[in-house]
Amino acid sequence: MTVAANVNQCLSTIKGIEAELSTLALNTNVEEASRVFHETMLVIDEIKLDLEKRKNELEVKEPQYKG
Template identity: 55%
Template sequence: MTIASNVKQCLATMKGIEAQLASFALNSLDTEAQATFNQAMLTVGEVKKDLQYRVLELERHEPQYKGS
């Protein structure tokens, strides 16, 4: 598996984790748990943004990875 494939797979996983944390925050009855899930979701969102940037950089420098 190429680096680009690994990064894209990691990005997809992070998107799923972010969505799951958002769901936990919405469905939790405990306000402290909601805040914790929300903060974790925001942290994962920052990592996701970094990975999206990295994918763009990989595609820009290595055109063969574009769209794969």
């Protein structure tokens, strides 16, 4: 598996985790749990943005990795 494929797979997984955390935050009746899920989702979003940035850098610097 290429670096680009690994990054894309990781990015896809992170997006799924982010979506699941959002669902958990909305569906829980426990205010503290909802807050923790939401805060964790925000951290995951930052990681996702960093990874997307890295993916774009890879595609620019290493044309063979364009997906």
